[in-house]
Amino acid sequence: MKRCFVWVLVLAFVFLGWKAEPPQSNAVQEASGKDFTVIMTDDHTGVVITQYTGTAAVVRIPAKIQDMPVFVISRRAFYGNKNITSVIIPEGVSNIGDFAFESCPNLASVILPQSLVRIGQYAFRWCVQLKALTLPENVQMVGSGAFMVTALESITLPAGLTKLPDWMFSGCANLRSVHIPEGVTHIPDYIFGGTALAAITLPASIRSIGELSFRDCADLVSVVVPETVTKIIFADKQGNYAFKGSPNLSLVTQKRLIQLGYPGWAFRN
Numbered sequence: 001m002k003r004c005f006v007w008v009l010v011l012a013f014v015f016l017g018w019k020a021e022p023p024q025s026n027a028v029q030e031a032s033g034k035d036f037t038v039i040m041t042d043d044h045t046g047v048v049i050t051q052y053t054g055t056a057a058v059v060r061i062p063a064k065i066q067d068m069p070v071f072v073i074s075r076r077a078f079y080g081n082k083n084i085t086s087v088i089i090p091e092g093v094s095n096i097g098d099f100a101f102e103s104c105p106n107l108a109s110v111i112l113p114q115s116l117v118r119i120g121q122y123a124f125r126w127c128v129q130l131k132a133l134t135l136p137e138n139v140q141m142v143g144s145g146a147f148m149v150t151a152l153e154s155i156t157l158p159a160g161l162t163k164l165p166d167w168m169f170s171g172c173a174n175l176r177s178v179h180i181p182e183g184v185t186h187i188p189d190y191i192f193g194g195t196a197l198a199a200i201t202l203p204a205s206i207r208s209i210g211e212l213s214f215r216d217c218a219d220l221v222s223v224v225v226p227e228t229v230t231k232i233i234f235a236d237k238q239g240n241y242a243f244k245g246s247p248n249l250s251l252v253t254q255k256r257l258i259q260l261g262y263p264g265w266a267f268r269n
Contacts, residue, residue, distance in 0.1 A: 031056060033065040046071035052078050063090035073100050075120065082106060091115050096123050098143060105129065112136050119146050121165070126150075131174070135161070147172065157181055166190050166210070187213045204228055209242050216245035223249065
């Protein structure tokens with residue numbers, strides 16, 4: 001009787017069209033063009049992604065949508081997406097818009113194309129799982145606060161990026177290493193505030209250091225300042241200055257520099 005019952009179940013599964021679920025692949029799947037809302041570029045040579053509407057965790061953006069090349073990821077295209085963990089952006093994309101990936105709490109991996117030239121302001125702010133990022137050599141412009149409050153641990157800025165934005169890495173509590181290329185002339189306001197930098201060497205091209213640029217860097221013990229620096233923002237009316245709140249900083253190397261000041265002035269010289 002038991003054997004007959006088993007055969008009845010088997011025949012039922014066959015006739016009802018039951019199929020075993022195939023194992024799911026971990027391979028990266030290119031997202032369908034249907035997962036994106038797009039508009040044409042002004043010159044009608046390509047498309048701009050204005051919104052991602054899919055639900056995938058790993059997203060490989062297609063190089064073409066509707067048979068047109070993708071050139072731009074527009075502002076807020078992925079804003080606040082809680083599903084994505086990884087994004088691969090195709091060659092041909094030259095511009096990532098303002099706030100494009102802001103507040104994506106699970107985004108841990110982003111692969112940027114060599115074609116990328118511009119990253120908009122706050123583009124990756126509050127991507128709190130983003131620990132590593134390689135900036136392509138062609139990047140020439142990054143907007144204010146682009147990587148604020150991310151989990152970045154180290155980063156090398158490309159040679160073509162000669163003008164740094166304010167707030168760029170502010171609040172990146174795990175950031176321990178930054179390489180600034182020759183050609184950068186100014187360290188802007190608030191750029192490294194609240195990071196884990198312990199030491200940094202500024203390139204010989206630097207001429208000035210902005211207000212609160214190294215604020216609240218509790219681990220910072222050494223900043224090598226080149227002799228080319230002619231201006232460091234001293235205290236303003238609120239007592240703010242370049243290295244405010246960095247209590248362990250005891251050595252800043254420069255021939256004309258004597259010692260670190262106390263709240264109310266940046267240096268004593």
